[in-house]
Amino acid sequence: MKQITVLSGGHGGARFLSGLIHGIRRGTVPGVDTDAQVTVIANTADDLWMHGLKISPDLDTVMYTLGGGLDHERGWGRTQETWSIKEELETYQVPGVWFGLGDRDIATHLVRTQMLEAGYPLSQVTEALCRRWLRPAHGDGVRLIPMSDDRVETHVVIADDDEPSGRRTVHFQEYWVRLRAGVPAEMVLVVGMEQAQPAPGVIEAITEADLVILPPSNPVVSVGTILSVPGVRAAIRSTSAPVVGISPIIGGHHVRGMAEQMLASIGVASTAEAVGLHYGARSGVGVVDGWLVDESDSAALPALEGAGLRAAAVPLWMRDEETTSAIAAAAIALVS
Amino acid sequence: MKQITVLSGGHGGARFLSGLIHGIRRGTVPGVDTDAQVTVIANTADDLWMHGLKISPDLDTVMYTLGGGLDHERGWGRTQETWSIKEELETYQVPGVWFGLGDRDIATHLVRTQMLEAGYPLSQVTEALCRRWLRPAHGDGVRLIPMSDDRVETHVVIADDDEPSGRRTVHFQEYWVRLRAGVPAEMVLVVGMEQAQPAPGVIEAITEADLVILPPSNPVVSVGTILSVPGVRAAIRSTSAPVVGISPIIGGHHVRGMAEQMLASIGVASTAEAVGLHYGARSGVGVVDGWLVDESDSAALPALEGAGLRAAAVPLWMRDEETTSAIAAAAIALVS
Numbered sequence: 001m002k003q004i005t006v007l008s009g010g011h012g013g014a015r016f017l018s019g020l021i022h023g024i025r026r027g028t029v030p031g032v033d034t035d036a037q038v039t040v041i042a043n044t045a046d047d048l049w050m051h052g053l054k055i056s057p058d059l060d061t062v063m064y065t066l067g068g069g070l071d072h073e074r075g076w077g078r079t080q081e082t083w084s085i086k087e088e089l090e091t092y093q094v095p096g097v098w099f100g101l102g103d104r105d106i107a108t109h110l111v112r113t114q115m116l117e118a119g120y121p122l123s124q125v126t127e128a129l130c131r132r133w134l135r136p137a138h139g140d141g142v143r144l145i146p147m148s149d150d151r152v153e154t155h156v157v158i159a160d161d162d163e164p165s166g167r168r169t170v171h172f173q174e175y176w177v178r179l180r181a182g183v184p185a186e187m188v189l190v191v192g193m194e195q196a197q198p199a200p201g202v203i204e205a206i207t208e209a210d211l212v213i214l215p216p217s218n219p220v221v222s223v224g225t226i227l228s229v230p231g232v233r234a235a236i237r238s239t240s241a242p243v244v245g246i247s248p249i250i251g252g253h254h255v256r257g258m259a260e261q262m263l264a265s266i267g268v269a270s271t272a273e274a275v276g277l278h279y280g281a282r283s284g285v286g287v288v289d290g291w292l293v294d295e296s297d298s299a300a301l302p303a304l305e306g307a308g309l310r311a312a313a314v315p316l317w318m319r320d321e322e323t324t325s326a327i328a329a330a331a332i333a334l335v336s
Numbered sequence: 337m338k339q340i341t342v343l344s345g346g347h348g349g350a351r352f353l354s355g356l357i358h359g360i361r362r363g364t365v366p367g368v369d370t371d372a373q374v375t376v377i378a379n380t381a382d383d384l385w386m387h388g389l390k391i392s393p394d395l396d397t398v399m400y401t402l403g404g405g406l407d408h409e410r411g412w413g414r415t416q417e418t419w420s421i422k423e424e425l426e427t428y429q430v431p432g433v434w435f436g437l438g439d440r441d442i443a444t445h446l447v448r449t450q451m452l453e454a455g456y457p458l459s460q461v462t463e464a465l466c467r468r469w470l471r472p473a474h475g476d477g478v479r480l481i482p483m484s485d486d487r488v489e490t491h492v493v494i495a496d497d498d499e500p501s502g503r504r505t506v507h508f509q510e511y512w513v514r515l516r517a518g519v520p521a522e523m524v525l526v527v528g529m530e531q532a533q534p535a536p537g538v539i540e541a542i543t544e545a546d547l548v549i550l551p552p553s554n555p556v557v558s559v560g561t562i563l564s565v566p567g568v569r570a571a572i573r574s575t576s577a578p579v580v581g582i583s584p585i586i587g588g589h590h591v592r593g594m595a596e597q598m599l600a601s602i603g604v605a606s607t608a609e610a611v612g613l614h615y616g617a618r619s620g621v622g623v624v625d626g627w628l629v630d631e632s633d634s635a636a637l638p639a640l641e642g643a644g645l646r647a648a649a650v651p652l653w654m655r656d657e658e659t660t661s662a663i664a665a666a667a668i669a670l671v672s
Contacts, residue, residue, distance in 0.1 A: 052450035088443030103439040107424030114388035
């Protein structure tokens, strides 16, 4: 296999990609050429405008992770970060300081915002930023494409007794970063999705791939939003490439993030089985051919197989690049 | 006197203002009430857009200086500054890094830019920023107003053998910061000036003042541009308040900045006398009633007086707030 396409959110997807690429280059992913090209289609529905800056958290997490610039201890943002601007904005008492942008991270947003305002679409801006982050380490071997050049933003409806309606809508980032996903998400609304177009290269990356992977990213607000971009789901269903997914739920819980809260909002149980069935088999009306679950969830295998999915259970904790590349190898083996 | 209005550029004007206000509050400026209000009309023709940010160097230098936030060793920008963004922009290889913005300074520009893009005029944005910088220390006793809410930008024509015309036009900041005013300024062009309007309050601050001061700022690109805003020169000429200026040239040289280069571009000699005569007496066609020169330039007094100006020579080096408030007192005494 020469072309692998991955539909990624932020942290989980980036971590998976890091291990996948590590394994491919070292020849430990059977069936995949060591010089295979990995195309990442990243979720942009988490994007927000803050302090006049366009912030693309998932694009940046993937870019920084694969470019060696991510602060792994914090799990987001830049290494060697400073926080002068955050301090200043707090002193100016401007709203939105809860988002907590670091100075180095802001430099990325400044470059992005200025290019967008000069008229470049997000996909070209991302390509330009990746000249710094991906090219030195990966050459042309890794491509990062936003799911869409159009503005699409996930909002979450939460209860609020102070509102006449009893509910309030907050941007996804406010739900996640400010409210720490601590209140139930009654509904998830993706503003702008119906009018959005896939970014140039997205559909081709799916239809011309040798393999498509849904990594252990959030099935609702990461992979789910990418699949909702008009044309993407149809491309996934029609591509001749096998499609395999890796469960982001282990033992009934997400590893990191807020998949549980998001799954609850769409009425899907927080289990590896339910998420696999939610994606569903391509032989039916779904989007995957295979579904990899953690060894602790092996009891789910019969039900998954009964729904037309190839399924297997292996250790799914992405402890380091070695264990993660083994997960990638197991996922690929499942549909090869 | 209860209302003092000062037409200020950056460094020299801010330093003068610091001493003036110090002296007023301590009652060492005869004839001026200790609770007099000082209104600063600041030059904005040095402003530029860089990295998508609106930067107002003179407004900020005045604001930071009077608010205790200026790095006095560097002479510009913020105390406790960090430079992460500058490093990042260099790594991204974006143009304009020569301007060298610090992180804390960028926070000010982010707030300003976002408010401008939300539709607020620069004068209201400046008022909002000054709630942090001026109100705690000065209450309502100091007001800072940009000369205009309209975009006005000083450009400098320099020789360039690589250009077919043999000359090239650069933004004032490029001339000053990047080229360090190291090549002759053949011409100074102030783009947008003819269409500019004075910001709200500018004309009233001049016509309703008890005294107007032209501090030792650059007579061409600082005070000169303020005077060029349509209506300002006429207000200065018609106000019932006396108008006094302090020479930015001492012994034939500017103290700091590039007044010499700018004066050469308009054919005015770099002497305290020539600058005084360039401003001219209000009894004739000029804009000042009195002109204060350094003690080393006392030979200029007869010529200045012969041109209808009240003139005096005192030590003009602004070593600290005490010496500077003595300069302010001498200037005010000259026209009282």
